[in-house]
Each structure stands twice: as C-alpha cells, then as structure tokens.
Amino acid sequence: MAKILMKGNEAVAEASIRSGCRLYFAYPITPQSELIEYMAKMMPKVGGVFLQAESEVAAINMVYGAAGCGKRTMTSSSSPGVSLKMEGISYIAGAELPCVIINVQRGGPGLGDIQPAQGDYFQATKGGGHGDYRLIVLAPSSVQEFADMASEAFDLADKYRTPVMILADGMLGQMMEPVEFKPAKTQEEIDELGKQHNSWCICPNEDGDKKHHHEINSLEIDPNVLEKHVNDLYAKYAVIEANELRYESYNVNDDNEILCVAWGTASRVVKSAINELKAEGKNIGLIRPINVWPYPYAAVKAAIGKKVKKVYVFELNTGQMLDDVKIAVEGKVPVDFWGKVGGIVFTPAEIKAKLEACFTKEK
Amino acid sequence: MEIIATRPESLTKTPFTYCPGCLHGVAHRLVAEAIEEFGLTNQMTGVAPVGCSVFAYKFFNFDMAQAAHGRAPAVATGMKRARPDMHVFTYQGDGDLAAIGTAEIVHAANRGEHISVFFVNNAIYGMTGGQMAPTTLPNMKTTTSPYGRNTDDIGFPIRVSELLATLIAPYYIERVSLLSPADIIKAKKAVKKAIQYNKEGRGFTFVELISTCPTNWGLDPLKSRDWAKENMLPFFKVGCLRDKGEGVE
Numbered sequence: 001m002a003k004i005l006m007k008g009n010e011a012v013a014e015a016s017i018r019s020g021c022r023l024y025f026a027y028p029i030t031p032q033s034e035l036i037e038y039m040a041k042m043m044p045k046v047g048g049v050f051l052q053a054e055s056e057v058a059a060i061n062m063v064y065g066a067a068g069c070g071k072r073t074m075t076s077s078s079s080p081g082v083s084l085k086m087e088g089i090s091y092i093a094g095a096e097l098p099c100v101i102i103n104v105q106r107g108g109p110g111l112g113d114i115q116p117a118q119g120d121y122f123q124a125t126k127g128g129g130h131g132d133y134r135l136i137v138l139a140p141s142s143v144q145e146f147a148d149m150a151s152e153a154f155d156l157a158d159k160y161r162t163p164v165m166i167l168a169d170g171m172l173g174q175m176m177e178p179v180e181f182k183p184a185k186t187q188e189e190i191d192e193l194g195k196q197h198n199s200w201c202i203c204p205n206e207d208g209d210k211k212h213h214h215e216i217n218s219l220e221i222d223p224n225v226l227e228k229h230v231n232d233l234y235a236k237y238a239v240i241e242a243n244e245l246r247y248e249s250y251n252v253n254d255d256n257e258i259l260c261v262a263w264g265t266a267s268r269v270v271k272s273a274i275n276e277l278k279a280e281g282k283n284i285g286l287i288r289p290i291n292v293w294p295y296p297y298a299a300v301k302a303a304i305g306k307k308v309k310k311v312y313v314f315e316l317n318t319g320q321m322l323d324d325v326k327i328a329v330e331g332k333v334p335v336d337f338w339g340k341v342g343g344i345v346f347t348p349a350e351i352k353a354k355l356e357a358c359f360t361k362e363k
Numbered sequence: 364m365e366i367i368a369t370r371p372e373s374l375t376k377t378p379f380t381y382c383p384g385c386l387h388g389v390a391h392r393l394v395a396e397a398i399e400e401f402g403l404t405n406q407m408t409g410v411a412p413v414g415c416s417v418f419a420y421k422f423f424n425f426d427m428a429q430a431a432h433g434r435a436p437a438v439a440t441g442m443k444r445a446r447p448d449m450h451v452f453t454y455q456g457d458g459d460l461a462a463i464g465t466a467e468i469v470h471a472a473n474r475g476e477h478i479s480v481f482f483v484n485n486a487i488y489g490m491t492g493g494q495m496a497p498t499t500l501p502n503m504k505t506t507t508s509p510y511g512r513n514t515d516d517i518g519f520p521i522r523v524s525e526l527l528a529t530l531i532a533p534y535y536i537e538r539v540s541l542l543s544p545a546d547i548i549k550a551k552k553a554v555k556k557a558i559q560y561n562k563e564g565r566g567f568t569f570v571e572l573i574s575t576c577p578t579n580w581g582l583d584p585l586k587s588r589d590w591a592k593e594n595m596l597p598f599f600k601v602g603c604l605r606d607k608g609e610g611v612e
Contacts, residue, residue, distance in 0.1 A: 023444060025441065049445075051444065053470075054466050054467070054470035055466055057434065057466075057467075058434070058437040058466065058467055061430065061431060061434040061437035062437050062440050062441035062444070063441060064428075064430070064431075064437075064438050065410075065428065065439060065440060065441025065442040065443075065444075065445065066442065066444060066445035067441075068428050068438070068442060068445075069442055069446045071445045073441070073445070088431065088434070095429075202408050202426040202442060203426065203446070204406050204448065205405035205406075205426075206405070208405055210424075212405075212425070213425065213426065213427075214426040214427075215420050215421070215426075215427055215428075215429070216420075216427070216428035216429065217420055217427075217428070217429040218429070219417065219418075
C-alpha cells in the first residue's frame with residue numbers, strides 16, 4: 001500500500017480500526033479532536049460503534065464494559081481527560097481487561113495549555129490511578145510509529161489481558177507525515193480475536209451450562225484473596241518486563257562521549273542535534289525507550305561506553321523519565337537533565353548548545 | 364408434595380450477605396424471577412454497583428460485571444454495544460445512582476440505551492454506615508446529617524424517576540414499593556414489564572423500588588416498613604411515569 005500523508009491523530013484512528021477495534025468511546029478534547037472525529041466518520045462505515053460519551057469517566061467505563069465482553073475497544077483523550085479516566089483504568093487493570101487508551105499529551109498541570117508536552121510520564125508509568133497496578137506504555141516518535149503502535153497495543157492487551165496506553169503528544173497528534181498502513185483485519189479475523197476471551201468474558205451461555213458464571217470484577221473483600229490477586233498481577237507484570245522491552249539505539253558506539261536518553265517527540269529533536277554534532281566530530285549516542293513501561297533499564301546501562309562522561313536526559317517536562325535513567329545508570333556516571341515545559345518544544349539548536357557545553361567544560 | 368416456589372435458577376446458591384430485614388433479597392428475587400420467566404437466563408448479563416448490593420455479581424447466576432461507584436450505566440452501555448445479542452441490566456442504590464452516578468444515569472436514559480435499570484431507593488447510604496443520600500428525606504437524621512437533613516443547606520431529595528421522565532428517550536419508567544406483600548406483587552409486575560421490554564428491544568427501562576434500611580434507620584424491619592409508608596411514599600409517590608408500550612408518555 002502506498003504511503004499517504006496524514007495527521008497522527010487520524011493515522012492512529014485508522015490503524016486502530018484496521019487492527020479490529022470496533023468499539024470506540026471518547027469525549028472531545030484538544031489536541032486529540034481529529035481522532036474522535038475520524039472515528040465518528042469511519043466507525044459507522046465498518047459496522048463499528050462510535051459513541052461520544054457524556055464524560056471522560058463514562059467513556060473509560062464504557063470501555064470497561066466492552067472490554068469485559070472480550071472485544072477490541074479503545075478510548076482516547078488528552079492529559080486533563082486522561083486524569084479523569086484514571087479511576088476506570090485502575091478498575092480495568094484490577095479486573096484484567098484488555099483495552100487501549102491513547103493520551104495525546106498537552107501542557108499541564110490543571111487545564112494547562114493545548115501544546116505538546118510530556119508531563120504525563122509519571123502518571124502513565126508510575127500509577128495515576130489508585131492501587132498496585134501497571135500499564136504497558138508505548139511512546140511513539142513519528143506518525144508512522146504512532147499508527148503501528150495501534151495494532152501492537154491491541155495485541156499486547158489481548159496477550160496479557162491488561163490495559164495498554166499509547167503515550168503520544170500534541171505534536172505527534174497534529175503533525176502530518178507519510179504513513180503506510182498494514183492490511184485491515186477481516187471480519188472473520190476480528191470474530192476469532194473475540195473468541196479467544198470466551199473462557200472468562202461476558203458472553204451468552206450458549207450451551208446452557210449451569211456453571212456458566214463469569215465475573216468482571218476488581219473487588220476481593222478477603223484480604224488474603226486480594227493479596228493473591230495483586231501478587232498474580234505482579235507475576236504477570238514480571239513476564240511483561242522480561243518480554244516486552246523495546247528501545248532504539250541511535251549512534252550508540254564505544255566512542256560515545258555523551259549518552260543521551262530521550263523519548264517520543266523530544267527524541268527527534270535530540271537526534272537532529274546529534275547529527276549536527278557528529279558532522280563536527282563529536283560522538284554522542286541516544287537511547288530512545290519505545291516502551292516506557294516496561295522500562296529498558298539494562299539497555300540504558302549497557303549503552304554507557306567507557307568514554308561516556310555524562311548521561312544527558314532531555315524531556316518536554318521537568319524531568320520525569322530522569323528518575324528511571326538514574327535508576328538505570330546506578331551512579332556510574334553523572335546524569336544531567338534539561339527540559340522545556342509549558343507546551344514549548346525545544347529546538348535542535350538548543351539541544352546542540354546544551355551538548356556542546358559538555359565538551360567545552362572539559363577543556 | 365408439590366413444590367410451588369423455589370430458588371430461581373437465575374440466582375446462584377451463594378447466600379445473600381444482606382442485613383436481617385433488608386429488602387435487597389426481595390428485589391434480587393423479583394429481578395431473577397422475571398429473567399427466568401422470560402427465558403433469558405442464558406442471554407442475560409447485569410452490572411452490580413458500589414453500595415450494599417456491591418456483591419450482586421455473586422448472586423445472579425449468569426455473567427455479571429461489577430462497576431465503579433455510579434458508573435454502572437456506562438459499563439452497561441459498553442456491554443450492550445459490544446454484545447447487542449445479550450440483555451443487560453444494572454442494579455443500583457440511591458447513593459450510587461443519584462449522587463456520584465448522576466451523569467451516567469441521566470445520559471444512559473437520554474440515549475435511550477437498551478438496558479434495564481433497577482434502582483433501589485432507601486434514602487440512605489447503607490454499606491458505608493448510614494450517611495445522608497441524595498434521596499434522604501427533609502429533617503431525616505443520618506450519620507452525616509445528625510441534626511436532620513437541612514434543606515436550606517443541602518437541598519431537597521431528588522426524585523429520580525420524575526427527573527428521568529423529563530427526557531424523551533426512556534421507554535418505561537415506574538416507581539414501585541417493596542413495603543408490603545401487596546406492593547411486592549405490584550413491583551413484580553413492573554420488574555417483569557421492564558424485562559419484557561428489554562427482551563423485545565424497546566429501549567431504556569427504569570424501575571425505582573422504594574425500600575428500607577432497618578440497620579441504619581435504627582428500626583426493626585416491620586417498623587421500618589411502617590416508617591417508609593408514612594414518610595417515603597408521600598414524597599416518592601408510586602406509579603407509572605412513562606410506558607410507551609401502553610401509551611403513557
């Protein structure tokens with residue numbers, strides 16, 4: 001299929017439909033409005049459900065209901081709206097339901113603004129909702145990757161019976177880039193996907209089995225039972241941590257003098273700066289976590305070559321992934337941070353200046 | 364010996380966890396019997412709320428979901444949209460439905476969502492220990508209105524059935540009482556009608572059941588019923604507010 005030029009919000013919506021999502025529930029919010037609008041236009045054409053919910057809270061709970069029926073379902077929003085969904089996400093994680101949540105991040109806290117930001121990293125990767133649970137969190141850095149992550153997210157959600165978040169931002173949602181889509185799943189394939197959950201999901205009791213009683217539930221009033229449930233969840237998360245680490249190594253080699261760590265939109269700017277400095281003979285590597293939970297701690301640590309004097313973290317926040325990088329580096333070398341907030345995206349020149357200063361100081 | 368009444372097959376054998384004299388058991392049975400009488404046990408699914416009936420998912424003998432506080436109509440919406448071949452109901456109390464879940468019930472009703480809602484109103488939060496509900500009567504004492512509900516301060520009880528009856532989409536809305544055997548027979552008819560309309564795919568059906576809370580009202584079961592007859596029924600009048608099947612608009 002030929003590449004077409006598309007906004008990230010529309011590309012991920014199209015890719016989700018192609019991945020077999022036929023149930024979409026959401027509430028309008030900038031800068032993800034093109035996503036909900038695309039779904040409103042396209043879902044009826046594929047016999048799917050588009051429902052504009054009365055609130056973010058209702059939307060995520062509709063997802064809870066649809067996911068409880070074992071069907072591919074998703075919701076999308078932007079930062080303030082995702083905060084409202086956190087109650088439902090906790091329930092979905094507790095009840096072990098597969099679904100996809102897209103966060104097209106904007107500036108915060110509070111109502112913040114509507115420009116691109118990465119301020120929801122803590123919320124996405126460290127909790128956000130109440131209780132002990134984890135979200136698989138995928139962080140795209142291009143429109144193509146944003147679109148590709150739709151099918152990856154649904155596959156992971158089904159595989160592990162767990163909610164998966166795609167943590168994008170207003171830049172990725174709004175900008176247009178060429179994108180190539182995978183073939184759309186057929187109705188037969190979608191029906192088969194639904195059947196994989198019939199042993200636990202809400203479904204008709206077709207053979208009249210008197211013991212047919214599936215419960216979609218996160219309530220365990222007996223502390224011992226709840227303890228086992230949470231331990232089982234974390235045993236599952238350990239498998240995810242072992243199997244689902246994803247990152248990109250960019251210009252990582254034994255002669256790196258600085259190792260950068262950046263994710264999503266921020267990583268693109270850092271790559272531009274690295275390229276410009278490479279032309280000037282400065283050797284800088286980048287680790288870009290693609291999945292930000294589970295986090296590729298070992299990969300970050302392993303990328304610290306013998307000549308690396310500093311690990312530099314760049315984010316569009318005040319230093320949230322920074323904590324994970326420090327855990328990974330284990331104090332081996334100094335870790336520095338620079339970021340921009342307020343929905344302002346740093347420029348390659350700004351990053352270049354920060355990196356150049358590292359070399360100047362040495363001399 | 365002839366068996367004339369038995370536990371409906373649409374209830375599990377799990378013993379109810381309700382207080383002595385509580386009418387949730389009666390309400391559960393009415394819903395379960397109606398489901399069974401229409402032959403829907405194997406195509407039915409329900410949503411349990413947060414509150415005293417939080418464990419309802421254990422008591423109904425078909426697939427059930429347990430929802431976050433007040434969110435049952437949204438969860439039921441997701442279920443019905445995902446499985447239009449199944450029949451979906453929610454079972455909710457007054458704190459769940461009329462306070463924290465106000466938006467969800469109003470909008471599910473307004474969409475004419477094809478679900479049934481059984482709303483048990485006993486004018487108090489039972490599970491958390493007797494706090495003031497949105498349906499607590501004026502001057503009624505609860506643990507969070509220890510001097511009586513002051514309507515100047517906190518407003519008047521919400522008549523949910525009347526509120527929903529201002530909407531165009533709902534197909535059937537009726538308030539019934541569980542306060543006497545005769546009332547329960549009438550309540551059964553309303554519950555059956557809701558399930559019948561649900562089976563026929565008519566639209567949104569809503570039955571409010573006036574109930575008691577002997578434990579938190581501090582009255583024995585029979586006195587609770589007398590108190591409710593004297594105090595609740597004048598404010599929450601029983602009757603059909605909407606029945607498009609019978610031309611009641």
